[in-house]
Amino acid sequence: MMVLERWKGMLYLMGAFTLAGTSVITAWLLNGKLGTFTITAVSLLLALLCMVPLCMKDLRRTVGRLSWGGWGYLFFQALLGMFLFRMLLLHGLLHTSTAEAGILTGTTPAFTVMLAFVLLKESVSGSRLTGMLCTVGGILVLQGMLTPGISFKEQHVYGNLLVLCAALSESGFNLLSRIGSVKQTASPSQAMHPVVQTTLVSAIAFLLCLIPAGFEDPVTSLAAIGLREWLALIWYGPIVTAVAFIMWYAGIERCHVSTAAAFSGMMPFTALLLSVIVLKESAGWEQWGGGILVVLGMFLIGRQQAKSPPSAKPLQSEHGSLAGARE
Structure with missing residues (x-):
């Protein structure tokens, strides 16, 4: 049973990061037509x-019994995982190249494993370490680090630091999600279903985005877009945001943080596949070689995860109406 739960957790994580990787199509469709925070707020x-209609009953129950500490975890997850990550990346791109930013965002798995090792005392076996090295190396290769002509420039130092902070912010979100899952396991009365948790984090992030989105003239820009852009926003909201985060929370409560870090490699790999298939962009040996390394890394860590239980047992949902959604 425990082995089945761990495999389910890994499938949830793969689904979450695969859906997150499809945001490349959304960005391509909405590029230059809406501001970053407007896109985030509307989605x-x-x-x-x-x-909200799906989990209204359980949402009311959760809000009524959530402690101040629980609200704090949700706030920082929204701040780090949705709001701060986008803001740092957006401003970083104003001061550095997209190629350098792409390379630096590949440091997220390394940051995540490092934080999990230091703060959560998660063990790093030989197989897991090899898998993580394959994943990080694959992301760097996939992003074109070995492509001739790509090098870090001194005038890009400020922008590169902002992008590194964005990667660290995403890693902090991964860590907080796992800590919150462990605390919920230790205190069943504080347990939250993934749909409820995603709803609360999304609501907090939405409130955080409202003020910066107001400076992007959202009403005028939204009135100017067509059906294709609205369909892209719908995909980016209910699918990429809602479904992906629900799968993320369902997966992270069953797996180690380092496992989630490895599966985050599905984001750039999915983006690569969609860029080739949908956007008809060309891909060289660096991209395909990096993709193979990412898949190899996930296999090595997945095999290790199946052998050793995570530090917290899978949560048992106390929400009858939603329990079936996790099976």
Whole structure:
């Protein structure tokens, strides 16, 4: 039973990061037509319109019994995983090249494993370490680090530091999610279903995005877009945001943080596949070689995860109406 739960957790994580990788199509469709925070705010609103009716009863129950500490964990997850990550990456791209930013975002798995090792005392076996090295190396290769002509420039130092902070912010979100899962396991009365947790985090992130989105003239820009852009926003909200985060929370409570870090390699790999298939962009040996390394890394860590139980047992949902969604 425990082995089945661990495999389910890994499948949830793969699904979450695969869906997150499809955001490359959304960015391509909305590029230059809407501001970054406008895209985030509208997509979160659309996601909330889908999720709130689904979990209204359990949402009320959770809000009524959630402690201040629980609210703090949710706030920082929204701050790090949705709001701060986008803001740092956005401003970093103003001061550095997209190639350098792409290379630096590949450091997220390394940051995540490092934080998990230091703060959560998660063990790093030979197989897991090899898998992580394959994943990080694959992401760097996939992003074109070995492509001739790509090098870090001194005038890009400030922008590169911002992108590194964005990667560290995403790693912090991964860590907080796992800590919150462990605390919920230790205190069943504080347990939250993934749909409820995603709804609350999305609502907090939506509120954080409202003020910066107001400076992007959202009403005018939204009135100017067409059906294709609205469909992209719908995909980015209920699917990429809601479904991906629900799968993320369902997966992280069953797996180690380092396992989640390895599966995060599915984001750039999925983006690569969609860029080739949908956007008809060309891909060289670096991209395909990096993709193979990412898949190899996930296999090595997945095999190790199946052999050793995570530090917290899988949560047993106390929410009857939603329990079936996790099976």
